[in-house]
Amino acid sequence: QVQFVESGGGLVQPGGSLRLSCAASGFTFPFSTLVIEWYRQAPGKGRELVATIGSIESTTDYVESVKGRFTGSRDNAKNTVFLQMNNLRVEDTAVYYCKTGTTWGQGTQVTVSS
Secondary structure (H helix, E strand, C coil), X not given: CCEEEEECCEEXXXXXXXXXXXXXXXXXXXXXXXXXXXXXXXXXXXXXXEEEECCCCCCEEECHHHCCXXXXXXXXXXXXXXXXXXXXXXXXXXXXXXXXXXXXXXXXXXXXXX
């Protein structure tokens, strides 16, 4: 059974940093071939694509609002992707999910507040 488990969320002050992890299991094909997306959903809003981590050379792409602050990466040996979030803002508060195809993780809460 394909599964994603996110971790690393928490409460942080504006300007702080968090590193999210998304560990994958249950795939029948190489994790390295998967394009992994990070989404977030703020209270009362729809899910927003934040970052895409490609399968080829781990290329990355980001929504404009997080460019220069968030960095996606992957460790294929550990079947894990990461989202390093720096200079966090109040508006980054959301539940963060990783996704590939139709498989979603359960999400991890990120709260940015003073």
